[in-house]
Amino acid sequence: MPGGRLTDEDRRRIATGLAEGLGYTEIGRRLDRPASTIMREVTRNGGPDDYQADRAQEATRQRARRPMQDAPQAPPPLADGRGRDPRVVRDVAESIAKLIEQQGMPAMTAKVLVCLLVTDEGTLTAADLVQQLQVSPASVSHAVAFLEQQGLLRRERVPGQRRERYAIDGEIWLRSTLAAVQMHRALVTELRSAAEALGPATPVGARFGDSAEFLTLMSETLQQVVDQWRQGRADRDAADGAP
The missing domain is CATH 1.10.10 (Arc Repressor Mutant, subunit A)
Structure with a gap:
């Protein structure tokens, strides 16, 4: 079942x-x-x-068959200062984290990302994440490194302190898409070189050539989407600032 x-x-x-x-x-x-x-x-x-x-x-x-032990206490509710029911916040976080995990992101990494997504400020320190997720600092560190590599968060210094905090904003998926575009372009260059070296007319050369062509089309399409989104946002900002 x-x-x-x-x-x-x-x-x-x-x-x-x-x-x-x-x-x-x-x-x-x-x-x-x-x-x-x-x-x-x-x-x-x-x-x-x-x-x-x-x-x-x-x-x-x-x-x-083992004797039942006291159940571990649940992690504290995600902090929320806007009157939201903590259970609703938790349900939303768990639902989104599960979906992201099913798309291939490691479970702990997805939880760290969603912890940031469901905060209005979009910033948390490592200590905040450790407390909310009840995991080790090392687990948070590994997850943050992955998210930073994907362009999904950035590090910033806590004002007046030496420690860092992790931040996201409305452009996390934009930066992630741009990172994918850059990766595709680098891969296209390597695939074309490989096709040429192995013989464009051979089966493996043709396979590399087809892959390069597809990734070129994908990166161009993604770049167009990014450009259109940026232009739309610029138009909205201009309209909001118009007298």
Whole structure:
């Protein structure tokens, strides 16, 4: 049953998927489960190279027989000073984080990004993120490094202090798109060079050439979208400032 506990049959299908070289997302799709569920199941039971369905099922039975321990306290509600129900803020954050995670972003990275997205100020320090997510500083640091590389946040100094804070704004997806455009352009150059070196008329050369052509079209289209968005925003700003 989707959303319920994994069954013995589910675990056998996970093992089969791993043996076939499938990723967590594809295995999850076949079982109608989130990729994060598959990842946790595999990670806690030997990892992708050592996962065994029977052993995982038995380990689950053993855990179920252990005496119940006090449930860990839930993380504190996300800070909100505008009268919003913290439960609503949390539900929104969890929903968006899950969707971003399903698109391929690591789970912790998605949570850090969404923590920033749901704050009105768009800024949080490392200590804020550690407290809200109840994770280690190292986990936050790794997530921030990934997001910074993708152009999804920036570092800035806290006024009057030596520590940093992480910030986002309404242009995070714009910067991410521009980073993708730059990556595509660099890859196009390499693909064309490879096609020429390996022979444009050979199957591999033609494959590289087709890939370069597609990525060129994609980067040009994305650049046009960025230019149109910037022009639209400039027009709106001009209209707002008109007497």
